[in-house]
Amino acid sequence: MFSKDSILSVEWDSRQESKFGGSLCARGNAIVEFLSHPKRLNYSFVLGERTDFAAAVKETAKNLAEIKEGSGSDSIGVLIGDNLTNEEAALALKFAREIIGTSNIALFAPDDSPLFRAWMDNDLSGLKPAGGKTEGNKRVYLIVGDAFTEHPCTAKGVLEGKRAGRGNEIIVISPEINHTAWFATQHLLCAPGGEAAVTAGLLKGMVENSGAKLTPDLTKLLDGIEWNEIERIGGVTKDQLVRAAASLLGAARVETYISNIFGRIGSPALTSLFAEAATRICPGEKVYEPQFVQQNSWGVYSVLAKAGGGKVFEKLGGSELEALVLLGLDLFSVYPASPVEKALREKKFTVATQLFWGQTASRANVVIPAAGLLEKKGTVSPAFGEDLVREEVIAPPGGAYTDEEFLLALSRAMGRDLSPGGEIERTTARSGSGVALASEWSDYVKAMRELDAAETVLIPWSEAVHAADGSLSRNFNWSDITCPEPELMISEKIAAEMNISGGDRIKVTSEGGELEITARVTGRLPDKVVAATIHFPAVRKLFPWKLDEGHGEMILAPVPVNIDAQGEKN
Helix, strand or coil: CCCCCCCCCCCCCCCCCCCCHCCEEEHHHHHHHCCCCCCCCCEEEECCEEECCCHHHHHHHHHHHHHHHHHHHHHEEECCCCCHHHHHHHHHHHHHHHHCCCEEECCCCCCCCHHHHHHHEEECCCCCCCCCCCCCCEEEEEEEEEEHHHHHHHHHHHHHHHCCCCEEEEEEECCCCCCCCCHHCCCEEEECCCHHHHHHHHHHHHHHCCCCCCCCHHHHHHHHHHHHHHHHHHHCHHHHHHHHEEEEEEEEEEEEECCCCCCCCCHHHHHHHHHHHHHHCCCCCEEEECCCCCHHHHHHHHHCCCHHHHHHHHHHCCCCCCCCCECCCHHHHHCCCCCHHHHHHCCCCCEEEEEECCHHHHHHHHEEEEHHHHHCCCCEEECCCCCEEEEECCCCCCCCCHHHHHHHHHHHHHHCCCCCCCCCCCCCCCCCCCCHHHHHHHHHHHHHHHHHHHHEEEEEEEECCCCCCCCCCCHHHHHHHHCCCEEEEEEEHHHHHHHCCCCCEEEEECCCCCEEEEEEEEECCCCEEEEECCCHHHCCCCCCCCCCCCEEEEECEEEEEECEEEEECC
């Protein structure tokens, strides 16, 4: 909670029921810098020239109306990010349908969307624990990814729980020795992208040990996956997985956290599904918490779930869309792949609500200075089953507008009043039994074979001073000092074989693009693995645009790369 007396002070939520005991991580405390940041946008822009809000709205309305009349409503697309409240997402949906008349509206959150789909399309709520209540007080924490870096408050509860009793454990699944793995009692060091295979092995080991019953489709899938396939793809032995499975089954309390980020997990949906099933069949108390990258992506997703999306992502790189409305989204920072760059460079009209001036703003025809989520009244949903209603908030800086204010003004300028409020229709109920699991696993196995054959594989690397795609944190003073530009972490073996020293400039090439980057040699990576700080567009561009048309999602996973040490030596 922010003090009304000063925007430069932070008051912790000291209520007993508050999450993480009301404490904030360092990035949370630094949010006051964001609220009064001198680089925050507080003027509207048209074609890069500063103007007032009314003129920017008028220019937007004129262009959208002309495109709608000349090429039809479906030539306009609306992409939404996480900087909208649930109420604003509902208003944006109404705007797309009633003012524009388009079905092309979708959430753009490639890190989180697969986790949402896994939750919605596979109802595991009916799974029963394997056996009776476990004796004792043993706690086991299962963590996929690097939760301590990306969600630092997680570390507080997990480490306190581990130290609360002898025999408590932390099991970490990751392809690198990250900040979370430092504290692991069992580190299941998987192959890049191997998290889905490892969690499948954990679940298989638990079922074989306990006789637990799963859903029919999940049972059929696991029965058809051989242990040698799990070991080959996941990079973890059966003995290790069976030992970890026994720890989970023997715990009086299990807490599972999945921390995905752009391109980390080979199949986030499968990983989430297997990890949730493993947690649910544990006989003790249990907590299952996928930790989302974006702050309100789940809230927006649940509002837009029935919208259909109109295949916006398929159309993005083509000529079908002649206008883009970007709300609460720094598109180029989130995923600067070639179709995104093409869409923003070509003769398409683009209007974007933005917090800072970045590449998205510089390429947009109209830029509207945006209020942040902490400056808006309304509902945000940071986790499944968690809705936070903000009644009292700090006002945005002068000249900045909420997305609601912009949409209402734009609708009026286009000749129709759009009424906010009313009951928000959200899709949060789970359904389905996983009938498409077999084909999804088959696609995953094929992709992992290609990775296994690669000479060098790139995985994302998280830095604690940055958050999400870095579009906000790159503007913080402390991140500019600590991690001002991306670095390439390379294993000691690769460094020795290629005569690379820390500080050398290295050229990295992938199917997605090319980047010259500074090298840092580390002992925290396996032999064939390199990792780059993922909070910079230049690194994200190395991950190629691959669309899963069946699910309407981006396929993000570790990628094969070539590295060239012919840059300047330090």
